[in-house]
Amino acid sequence: MFKLMIVDDEMLVRMGLKTTIDWPKLGFQIAGEADNGLKALEIARSIRPDLVLTDIRMPKLDGLGLMKALKKELPRTKILILSCYQDFDYVREALQLGALDYIPKLSMQVEELEQVFQRAKAVLEEEAEQERMADAGWEPERYRSLREMQGCFFQDLLKAGLTGADLAERLTRLKLRLAKSGRYGAVCLRVDDLRAIRQRNGGTGLALLESPLLNIIDEAFENSGLRGNVFMGREGEFGLVFSFAEGTEAGSIPEELGRFCGHLRETIQLYFNLSVSFGIGPVASDLLQLKEIYNQASEAAGYRLYQGKGSVNFFREEGFAVEPLLDAEQEQNLRELLESGRCAEAESLVLGLLDRASSGAVKPPMLLRQELLEVILTFSRVLKQYGGRLDQPPAPPGGDPMIVLAEVETLGDWKLWFHDFAAWFGHRLNELKAQRFGREVSRALEYINRHYATELKLGEIADQIGMNETYFSHLFKKETGANFTDYVNGLRIEKAKQLLRNSTDNIYEIAATVGYANVSYFSKVFKQIVGISPAEYKKGLNIK
Structure with a gap:
């Protein structure tokens, strides 16, 4: 039978506890009682109780102070907290000090009290069992x-x-x-x-x-x-x-x-x-x-x-959707939206794909998380083009996106986070562009990235940003290192290479898609920049 001490400054509470519960039946004997923490500590030193039930609010020494003293002097004694106070701060501190449980004084019924003491008894019995196992040669220090x-x-x-x-x-x-x-x-x-x-x-x-x-x-x-x-x-x-x-x-x-x-x-x-x-x-x-x-x-x-x-x-054993969240064409579309600063449209694209993926036969959650990681990596690659990184300050909302993705619990939570992330990304991309090129050239590059597939003229873009054509041409080359025509051709050929890698379109269709009405001129520019023709480039991909 385990020794119990009751500590409460209200005599009626102590009497009620002693008389309403069949303590021997629960495996306890009441070995002592006290009306304040100081007296309880003195008695505890003498009787060395197995379990103390103590109020929190008491004169001279409160329940938390008593717990601290008992923990130091009688570390084997277990403690239950009894209080009218529902404030979680008290609960948290009591649990941190090692209390087994917390009993709300005004609402606890006899049956619930008995269940709390049964659990406390189980803890005491476990420790006794641990000692028995130690005597039998088990390694108790590990447990x-x-x-x-x-x-x-x-x-x-x-x-x-x-x-x-x-x-x-x-x-x-x-x-x-x-x-x-x-x-x-x-x-x-x-x-x-x-x-x-x-x-x-x-x-x-x-x-x-x-x-x-x-x-x-x-x-x-x-x-x-x-x-x-x-x-x-x-x-x-x-x-x-x-x-x-x-x-x-x-x-x-x-x-x-x-x-x-x-x-x-x-x-x-x-x-x-x-x-x-x-x-x-x-x-x-x-x-x-x-x-x-x-x-x-x-x-x-x-x-x-x-x-x-x-x-x-x-557990689900049936098959699941095999279509990827982001295929090659969609990834290209996402990159183009991001590079041209259209982050709201990029967000809509991703969320639309996600809605489609989460309807019908859904794929295993780990697979979807891997695909969402690929989405974030696409954002990361675009940011890196302008000298930025997702893992460097200023941090995205919620911190490292990789950690957010690993810890997010529902798609609803991820969508809320992604909305804030996309807005942050747009702002950060504009900052990096401004740092690298200046405001006017950044605006020009954003326009070029959006409209590279259309006929682009230097004078029209200069008008778009409110600048003299000659001065704009000089400033553009100074900040980007390339003249206007070479920059546009370089951008178009990079887009064409992506299409040659990832689409089944014919070469003349790809030429038109990236802004060349004349396929012969497209092939000439492609060979000048890449060193081989579009056909040779595509053939080399097939060989690999």
């Missing part, structure tokens, strides 16, 4: 608790797999709620809005909530009557594995897991005001298949990208 040992077991299972003999032995020793035979299911739970949670919690992310979330998930197992275990994955991810009797119909298990996930989602939203999404893997008939079905559950959780936050996603 903080039985739960962590269970987590290490699942990590080992998912990384490298385990042999049947090793699996059976560890199932028993670690008290895992998994049968050695039957059917098995796996669920991957992911906390939504993880990036915002990190920012809100000063970079600590979910660290303060991991233990309470594990407790809630354990409680969900108990309430549902399902058998299984929960473990921590990467940040913001929890793995759930389920064990079903051999006679359970395989077809009914995914539906049952879906209901379980729906109830758990509502519970986490109620208690933590957090949104969570789920991936459910296929059913296995061998415990050694847990690695495979959990990886498939993790893959299913990735479909949050399409389905949104709070979604429950089942």
Whole structure:
């Protein structure tokens, strides 16, 4: 039986706690009580309680001060916080100091109190088990608790797999709620809005909530009557594995897991005001298949990208769309829009392609993320032409676009970010052009990039920017290093090379597309710049 001390400055609260709960039944004896933190500390030094239930607001020494003193003098003593104050700042500091849980004094019912103390008892029992294992020759310095040992077991299972003999032995020793035979299911739970949670919690992310979330998930197992275990994955991810009797119909298990996930989602939203999404893997008939079905559950959780936050996603085995998000022609169109400064049109092009890709038979989320990376790289290449880089100041909205893409959770979130990014890109491109060429030549280059396929005359462009033709010709060559005609021809031939590489158009069609009405003149200019004719260039591509 574990020793409990109750600390509260209200006598009625202490009396109520002592008389309304059957403490011996829960495995506790009340070894002491106090009405302030200083007295509690003095008593604790004498009785060395296993668990302290303390109020936060008390005279002489408050609950947080008592926690700090106990942590220093009696580090093995566990603490529960009792308070009327709902301010999360108190909760956060208490959890940082190592409190097991937080009890709102005015709203907690007896059944809920008993559940909190049952979880606290489980922690104390785990530590006792850890000591027993240390005596038996296990390496306790590697583990903080039985739960962590269970987590290490699942990590080992998912990384490298385990042999049947090793699996059976560890199932028993670690008290895992998994049968050695039957059917098995796996669920991957992911906390939504993880990036915002990190920012809100000063970079600590979910660290303060991991233990309470594990407790809630354990409680969900108990309430549902399902058998299984929960473990921590990467940040913001929890793995759930389920064990079903051999006679359970395989077809009914995914539906049952879906209901379980729906109830758990509502519970986490109620208690933590957090949104969570789920991936459910296929059913296995061998415990050694847990690695495979959990990886498939993790893959299913990735479909949050399409389905949104709070979604429950089942593993998909059917085929998917194979058409790329951005083919060669569309990539060329995107580059031309960006080079000519038409960033709003570039944004519309990308979002239109994305809407098409996310309708109907969608492709695996990881594949779509790779294609979105190619979109960002196209932006990066254009920026680099003018001496800019995405990974150098001034930073795009949200920071490094590669990190944003890796962490974004839904297409809706990515579209919102991309809207701001496209606006930032346009502004940054104009800055770089102005730094490199000056305002007048930058305007001229923007006009040329937009209209290179039409008949361009030096005088008309000079008029466009309000400058004398002779002076503009001199300024253009000074800043770009090329005269007007050579620059336009160079641009057109680069566009023609892209079309020769990526399109099936005939040479005369490509000539017209890039602004040459006469295919012979086009071939002459192409050979002057490239060194070979368009036909030879295309033939060389086919040989490669």
